[in-house]
Amino acid sequence: MQRVFYFFSLFLLTQFIFGQNNAIASSEKLIFTASYNMSGLLTDLAQVTMETSEVKTSKSTFLRLKFKARTYSKWDGFFKINDLYESYVSPSTLKPYLYKREINEGGYYKFMQYNFNHKNNTIKSLKRKRRKDGTFWDVNKNLPINNNTRDLVTTLYHIRNLDIAKATIGDSEIFKIFFDNEESEVKITLLAKENITTKLGNKECYKLAISLNNSDLLKGNNNNLLWLTADENKIPVYAKFKVAVGSGELKIQSATGLKH
């Protein structure tokens, strides 16, 4: 009886931490344009794609969350970016099992892989870099994590899965995120509910502020903003971000295969 109670409690705890997926469909495709901002003038740099698909193994079905960034061909001759981020998660709870990040930026190459072990709360990390002579070197590590730590891609999708409708303006939530073999805290604050014009039409949106503790990846407190549609799909339609090399914008171009 005690054992049944233990498993039931564990099940409830898992559901509470990872929640149920109510917003992400298994064949969704969102396409964005990333622009760099200089004195209010924008130049389009890259296309960012967020795509989901179902993948099956002999034992389970996973949801593949794919995040791709590619520079437009006009930039390829000067500085080519070809980044691929992937996360394989549970389709129902978005709990991550495998995360991969392969970045190719103007000749710089880096590959990171995390295998999540939720029983032991550890991550098996693999870091691969390219030497100047073209050969690769690997660094393998086993690192401890908290029981609700997610990778970058899963966190992005998890934010969409939050029940923001129940939040009031000014509410915030902190998430643990594992990036570059380090655990950081991401704070999401609901700033306002406002209408913005996008390629998908005029949409009522949740305006969220994103700040990263213990990291210098994102600058400022309310400089990094994300607008999610205030409907059941919670599509990220617009984002403003400030990084070390300036500021930029991400604007949605198309959204297909949505859940609702």
Added chain:
Amino acid sequence: MRLPLIIISIITALIGLAMSILPFGAIAILPIVVAFVSGFIAFKISQKENKSNNIIKVIFLIIIISLGLTIYNSFKTNEIVEDTESISKENQSEEDSLEELESLEIED
């Protein structure tokens, strides 16, 4: 005053030309505007002082070319070249991932 303005105008016009050739888009307008304003003031001073303004005419020519290139480039659509190498890399990544995930069972 005339000489520093001409120097500023030459430098910014050349930056504007370079940026309009490179895919900087609307950002190229910034140096072009600076080149035009400083060039225009230098032109007026030259007229007032009865000095040669041939160099300023060359600057204006560079400005017109840069502006033309910027406007022309703004009509070009953004394109992504989907090379076969990237597609096969993505497919390979999925295959490798499936091998990694094969032994796992989802614990919901």
